[in-house]
Amino acid sequence: MRARIAVALVLALAGGLAVQSVRAQAPDRARVLRAAADALGMVRWSDIGGANTRLPGIDIINTMELVGSGTSDMGGRLVKTDYHVALGYNPAAMRVEMTRTPDGGAAQHTIQTVRETYAWDESQMGAGLVPGKGTATPMNAAAQERLLQLWTLPFGVVKGALFAGDKTIVSTEGGATVLTFPLSGPLAGVTIKATLDGKNLVTKVETRPDNAARASLATETEYSDYADRAEVLTDIKTPGHIVRKQGGRTVLDIQVKTWETNDPYLVFPVPPNVKTAATR
Amino acid sequence: MPLHSRFIATAVALCVAGAAVLAQEAGAPRTVNAPPKPTGTTPRTADGHPDLTGVWNGLGDNLNGVPNQLANNGIVIESATAARDLHSGQAVTVFPRNTNRPLNNEQAERAASLLRRSGSNRPIYKPEYWDMVKYNDHNANEEDPSNNCMPAGIPRGAIPSYIAQYPNYVFFVYPGQGGLIATQTMYRMIPTDGRKHTPLQELDGTYTGESVAHWDGDTLVVDSHGFNSNTWFDQIGGYMHSENMHVVERFTRNGNTLTWTATVEDPDYLLEPWTTTPRVALLRPAAMLPESQPCSERDLAHIVTKEHH
Numbered sequence: 001m002r003a004r005i006a007v008a009l010v011l012a013l014a015g016g017l018a019v020q021s022v023r024a025q026a027p028d029r030a031r032v033l034r035a036a037a038d039a040l041g042m043v044r045w046s047d048i049g050g051a052n053t054r055l056p057g058i059d060i061i062n063t064m065e066l067v068g069s070g071t072s073d074m075g076g077r078l079v080k081t082d083y084h085v086a087l088g089y090n091p092a093a094m095r096v097e098m099t100r101t102p103d104g105g106a107a108q109h110t111i112q113t114v115r116e117t118y119a120w121d122e123s124q125m126g127a128g129l130v131p132g133k134g135t136a137t138p139m140n141a142a143a144q145e146r147l148l149q150l151w152t153l154p155f156g157v158v159k160g161a162l163f164a165g166d167k168t169i170v171s172t173e174g175g176a177t178v179l180t181f182p183l184s185g186p187l188a189g190v191t192i193k194a195t196l197d198g199k200n201l202v203t204k205v206e207t208r209p210d211n212a213a214r215a216s217l218a219t220e221t222e223y224s225d226y227a228d229r230a231e232v233l234t235d236i237k238t239p240g241h242i243v244r245k246q247g248g249r250t251v252l253d254i255q256v257k258t259w260e261t262n263d264p265y266l267v268f269p270v271p272p273n274v275k276t277a278a279t280r
Numbered sequence: 281m282p283l284h285s286r287f288i289a290t291a292v293a294l295c296v297a298g299a300a301v302l303a304q305e306a307g308a309p310r311t312v313n314a315p316p317k318p319t320g321t322t323p324r325t326a327d328g329h330p331d332l333t334g335v336w337n338g339l340g341d342n343l344n345g346v347p348n349q350l351a352n353n354g355i356v357i358e359s360a361t362a363a364r365d366l367h368s369g370q371a372v373t374v375f376p377r378n379t380n381r382p383l384n385n386e387q388a389e390r391a392a393s394l395l396r397r398s399g400s401n402r403p404i405y406k407p408e409y410w411d412m413v414k415y416n417d418h419n420a421n422e423e424d425p426s427n428n429c430m431p432a433g434i435p436r437g438a439i440p441s442y443i444a445q446y447p448n449y450v451f452f453v454y455p456g457q458g459g460l461i462a463t464q465t466m467y468r469m470i471p472t473d474g475r476k477h478t479p480l481q482e483l484d485g486t487y488t489g490e491s492v493a494h495w496d497g498d499t500l501v502v503d504s505h506g507f508n509s510n511t512w513f514d515q516i517g518g519y520m521h522s523e524n525m526h527v528v529e530r531f532t533r534n535g536n537t538l539t540w541t542a543t544v545e546d547p548d549y550l551l552e553p554w555t556t557t558p559r560v561a562l563l564r565p566a567a568m569l570p571e572s573q574p575c576s577e578r579d580l581a582h583i584v585t586k587e588h589h
Contacts, residue, residue, distance in 0.1 A: 034375060034378075037373075037375065038378075043375045044391040044394055044395060045377060045383075045391060045395075046383065046388045046389075046391035046392040046395055047388070053309055053310045053311075053313065054309035054310070054311055054377075055310070055311060055312070055313055055357055056311065056357065056360055056374050056375060056376055056377060057374070057375040057376070057377055057378075058355060058357065058363050058372050058373065058374055058375065058395075058398075059372055059373040059375070060391075060394045060395055060398045061398070062397075062398045062399070062400065063397075088400075090365055090368055090370045090372075090399075090400040091368065091370075091400065124407075125407055125410065126406075126407020126408075126410060127407075129406070129407055129551060130406055130407065130551070133407065133408070134407075159373070162373050231418070231586060232393075232418065232585070232586040232587050232588070233390065233585075233587065234390055234393075234394060235387070235390055236394075260418075261394060262393075262394050262397035262398055263393070263397060263417060263418055263588075264414045264417070264418065265402070265405075265410060265413040265414040265417055265517065265518065266414075267402055267404055267405075267410070269404050269551065
C-alpha cells in the first residue's frame with residue numbers, strides 16, 4: 001500500500017513537473033522573443049499626435065534599405081562587391097543590387113528581386129514596369145533562395161520566430177540562447193536555428209532544408225557590430241558586418257555603411273511579364 | 281535644453297494641446313485605434329441625402345487636423361494582442377508596454393516617425409521617380425511644401441474638420457495650425473448641382489483644385505482636378521504630384537461616423553491609381569472649431585537634423 005502511494009506521489013509529482021515545464025516554456029519563449037525584438041529596437045509606441053491614447057507597442061519594421069561593400073562569390077572566387085539591398089516584410093520582398101568587380105576584370109551589375117512567390121532580374125531599377133524602360137527577366141524558380149535572405153536577416157528571424165508561435169523552441173547551447181523554428185509559406189520545410197548573444201542580438205543564423213533537393217537553402221550567416229546606422233537616427237540596431245556561407249564556403253562578406261528603416265520609399269511591383277511567366 | 285529638443289518639445293506641446301480637447305471628452309486613454317463603430321441613425325436632408333453637416337474628428341484626426349499616426353498609416357490595433365495592416369490584411373505583432381515611464385521627446389519623435397511609415401499602402405510611382413520620392417521623404421523637413429505655412433492641399437487635407445451641407449453645395453473647413461507641422465487654413469466650396477468640370481487646360485492650378493460633387497447612393501463623391509504641383513498628397517512619404525493629378529474623394533456617413541477615402545490618379549508620376557487607406561471620423565455634436573492658429577514659420581531655419589516631426 002505504502003509503495004503504491006509512493007508511486008502515485010512520484011507520478012503526480014512527475015506529472016506536475018511536466019505540466020510546469022510545458023507552462024514554463026511558453027512564457028520563457030515570449031520573454032526571449034520580446035527581449036530579442038527589444039534589442040533590435042523593433043517594438044515601439046508613441047502617443048504623439050494621438051488623441052488621449054495609450055496604445056501598446058507594435059513591431060514597426062517594414063521596409064529597410066542597406067548599403068555596404070565587401071566581397072561576394074562570383075564563379076567560385078570572392079570578388080570586390082558593392083552591395084545595395086532594399087527589402088520589405090509587408091509584403092515580403094527584397095531587391096539585391098550588386099556591382100561585382102573581379103581583379104583585372106570588368107564590373108558586373110546585377111539586380112535580383114523577389115516578392116512573395118515571384119522572382120525576377122532587373123536590367124535597371126524597376127525594369128519591366130514601363131514599356132521600353134529596361135528588361136525584367138522572370139526567375140520564379142529562384143524565389144525561395146531569395147526569400148531566404150530576407151527571413152535570415154535578424155529582423156526576419158525575430159518575425160519568423162514570433163509567427164511560428166509554439167513551434168518555436170527556445171534552448172541553450174554553450175551558454176547562448178538558441179531559437180529553432182520552422183519557416184512557412186514558400187519556405188515551408190526549412191528550419192531556422194538562430195543564436196542570440198548576451199545582449200539578445202541575433203549573431204548566427206543557420207538554415208536547414210527538409211530534403212537534399214533543396215540543398216541551396218542550407219546557409220549559415222553571421223551578424224556582428226550592431227549599431228544604429230541610419231542617417232536619420234531610429235534607435236534600431238542593425239548589424240555592421242554580415243558573413244554568409246553555403247556549404248561551409250563564404251559567399252558574401254559585407255561591411256554595412258548605412259541601414260535605414262521605414263523612411264525610404266521602397267516598392268516592389270511585379271512586372272506583368274513575371275506574373276505571366278508564373279502562370280505557365 | 282538643446283535647441284533641437286526645444287523645437288521637438290514645442291511640436292509635442294502643440295499636438296498635446298490639440299489632443300487635450302478630445303481627452304476631456306474621451307475620459308480614459310484609448311488602448312486601441314480600430315476605426316470607431318457607428319452608433320445612432322444617419323440624419324437626412326429634405327432631398328433625402330445623408331446630412332454630413334457637423335464637426336468631424338476623433339479617432340482619426342483631432343480638431344486641428346493632426347492625424348493619429350497609426351490609423352493614418354493603416355496599422356490598426358484592435359486589441360492588446362491583435363493588430364493588422366488595413367491595406368494588406370497582414371497581422372502585425374503587438375507587444376505590451378514594458379514601462380510606465382513616458383518616452384522622452386527624442387524617443388517619442390523617432391517612434392512616431394517609424395510608426396507612421398510602417399504601413400504597406402504606398403502609391404506606385406514610375407520607377408524614374410522612386411529616388412526623388414525617397415529623397416523628398418528623407419529630407420521632408422526642408423522639402424515638405426506645407427512646412428512653410430502653405431496649404432496642405434488635397435487629398436492630404438483628408439477629412440475636413442467641419443462640413444456644412446446645403447441643397448446645391450457643400451462647404452468644407454480645414455483649420456490650419458502653427459508649430460513644426462504648420463499648415464495654412466483651407467476651405468472648399470463644392471457644388472452639388474450637377475455642373476461639370478471646367479476643362480483642365482482652362483484652369484490655373486490651385487492648392488485645392490476645382491471640385492464638383494455628386495451623390496452615388498448615400499456616398500458623396502467629390503471629383504477634383506486643376507491642381508498646382510505645390511503640395512504632397514499624403515501626410516508622410518514625400519508623395520509629389522503633377523498638375524495633371526485627378527482626385528476622387530468619397531464621403532460616407534453611417535450614424536455618427538464619417539468614412540473618407542481618396543483615389544489619386546496622376547498619369548505623369550504614378551504607374552497606377554492609388555487609394556488611401558480609409559479614415560473614419562466621429563461626429564462631435566457639442567464641439568466648436570478652435571481658432572485657427574496664426575501660421576508664422578520660425579522653426580525650420582533652426583532644425584539641424586533630418587529627424588521627422
